[in-house]
Amino acid sequence: MVEPFFLLGAMGGTDCERIGAGWLAQPANAVSSLAYVAVAGWLLRDARRPENDRIVLVSSAAALAVVGAGSLAYHGPQPGWAPLVHDGSILGLGAVLFGVTVRGLVLRRPLSEPRRWRKAGVWAAAGLVAYAAGRTGSRLCRPESVLQFHGIWHGLSALALGAAVRVVSGRSPLPESSDAQKDPSV
Secondary structure, eight states, rough: OOOOOOGGOSSSTTTOOOSSSSSOSSSHHHHHHHHHHHHHHHHHHTTTTTTTTHHHHHHHHHHHHHHHHHHHHHHHHHOTTHHHHHHHHHHHHHHHHHHHHHHHTTTOHHHHHHHHHHHHOOOOOOOHHHHHHTTTOOOOOOOSSSOOHHHHHHHHHHHHHHHHHHHHHTOOSSSOHHHHHHHHHO
C-alpha cells in the first residue's frame, strides 16, 4: 500500500531507499547527488572558453552545485536544515534556469532547434521514468538494493539540465564531434 506523502515524515521517506543509520542514511541516493556537482564542473569548464555565454554557464553551474550539495545533505547525514536546502536549491535552480532562458530570448538566441534539444529531452524523459520508478510504493522500489532508481534520476536529470543549459548558452548539448564542426547548426 502506498502511504500518503504527509505520513512519510522522515527525510528521503518517499525515495524508496531504506533510511539507515550513519553518516550516509541513504548511500546510493546521497552519492548519486554528486552528479549535479559533476555537471556543474562540466559547465564551468565550458565557461572558460571566450565564445561561450559565461553568465549562463556560471550561474547555472553554481545553482546545480548547490542542488548537489543540498541533495547530498538530504540523503546523507540528514541534518535538520537539509529539507530546506534541498527544496530551496531546487527552486533556486528553477529561478536561474528561467532567468537564463529569458536572457537567451532577449539576446535572440534560437531556443527551438529540435536537434539541439534532443539529448536533453531523451535524458529528461528517461529521468522522469526513473523518478517514478524510484518512489516508495512503486512496483520497482527495492529499498535494500544498491541500485536505486532515485539515484538514476539524479544522474539523468543532471545530464538533462546540463545539456539544456548548453543549448540556452548557445552551445551544443554535448562536446562537438567532427560532424558538429562541419555543421554549426548541430
